[in-house]
Amino acid sequence: MSARAPILVTGAAGFIGHATAHRLLDRGECVIGVDIVNDYYDPALKEARLATLTAREGFTFHRADVADAELMARLIRESSVTRVIHLAAQAGVRYSLENPFAYQHSNLAGHLAVMEACRHAPGFEHLVYASSSSVYGDKPMGGEGFTEDEPATNPVSLYAATKRACELMSQSYASLYGFPQTGLRFFTVYGPWGRPDMAYFSFSQKIMAGQPIEVFGEGKMARDFTYIDDIVDGIIGALDNAPARQEHRILNIGDSHPVGLMEMIETLENALGRKAEKIMRPMQPGDVTATFADVSRLNALTGYKPKVMLAEGLTRFAAWYKGYTGAQ
Template identity: 55%
Template sequence: MASRYPKVLVTGAAGFIGAALADALMARGQSVIGIDNLNDYYAVQLKRDRLSQLAARHGDRFTFLELDFADTAALDQDLSGHEFDAIVHLGAQAGVRYSLQNPHAYVRSNLSGHVNMLELGRARQTPHLVYASSSSVYGGNEKLPFAVEDRTDHPVSLYAATKRADELMSETYAHLFRLPQTGLRFFTVYGPWGRPDMALWKFTERLLAGRPIEVFNNGQMQRDFTYIDDIIAGVIACLDRPPADDGAAKPGGSTKPHAVYNIGNNRSEKLMRMIEVLEEACGRKAELSMLPMQSGDVPATYADITAIARDTGYAPTTPIEVGIPRFVEWYRSYTGQ
């Protein structure tokens, strides 16, 4: 499908979702300017390997800038000679548990950095800015599945609070400056080239090494595991469909150009079922270390995707029985295990 946006700026381009998105955009003929500060929250070599793959596959369609988007002066200076037609802002300080240890990293990247991207979009009069939010905004919501209309005013981690704040700041910019935006509440994303701090990577690493897997809340956990290819299809579908604008900044108006969607698999899998599928894919049994719930975590996530399906046709197709073996195959190849 041809896009109205020939060149897209992607933040977090060395990250899991960012690199996959850049690859998919360029595969359909678009050019990408990718920015990432290559921080050491997890192995920098994995980020560099993703970037090397993008450069090898797409050549001069891909421009990479090592840049911290939370640094206002550097952002303005490094992008001054670059034109782009849309922004997909995926860069952020990720991780619920790490936000308990290093809160200032979240304030800098997720709050100051988000404002910088809003200001960039405003200054460039960008026709569409898609940004990453998170299912963490639902906090300890016990109503399943989570719907975009549900209350999100009781975050249980600083990470969640910053992501909800991003949505509110985006709402303000859409209202005041008519900056078209789409916020995506990602659920648990997994697949090849995934993040080492995520459960699937940790479990696979430990299982193949013969080490115990740490299972929190004594295994009474559920997650809406969503395969990376399904996520990327949804992000692109949203990018291609900016929200409508009635053209007037009216107090209390409901048609400001800002949409917020859940993007998940619309299935909530029990953690113990995920471990069973992983054991089958690895060909061995896991030793389980059952532990209590961790601070800032929630027992269940489950995405109601009615809105994004209605507006974009988003329809995830990959169950964990297919996606987990694909991840294990990639993991073995990448790590040599």
């Protein structure tokens, strides 16, 4: 095991946190996981992810709320943590229309609690945290990807607004207290162990059950689907390349090859070996038409280059999904 201090990963029972913690353990790091394991989606999936981590040497777990500022401060201080990957958040654009206060608690209070704990930690080195491509709003998509320099002042969902607020909070803390922070704007992450509220996962559930799928935006939306292993490459690359002492930086992390929703469904049908019955629906409130990442800054910093294209990624997901659920 690494002689360095352990790395704290919040949201360790979540999709991205689970994969990130495994990668860190693979390279000999000690990892402290934190997750409240709520029921926003099936807790059994979160527990199954967690079980793969707790079986490993070097991993310890705390079932806790990241918005508990005293607990987070004590955990970071007593464990001598100097690096944090903060991925815990209330996810989902559409759910933010139903339960807005969950976003205030998990995203705003949670981010503040983590930052406060980090700024008081002796010798603190780097906070890497999850932002989202949703901060860009529903801007027209031309031939180039969204760049980090765009103003991001027109969020179309409360989820996006809280993620942009977290970026601004981090900017203020970097200026005030001088500890390095990196915000990562994730673009539509998918793959094995993924989130059931994401389209590719919910479509798979319905297709395998012989049920019709609802295709929102009349199928005209496009997303920059990014495979989970590529996302983890970017997270750890960013972690290992901390900015200067008082710097807060924002980096896109995506595939940089947007794919139309209908093309994604066709690719998923091929991966599952089943055809989908499609019901076309209008755009949902809070959704954006397209996402497209310019990842040149992350590439210049870490050499980041996505390796897994959508057909391969969905084939891997379909194999995992059938194995996990027993679907035939």
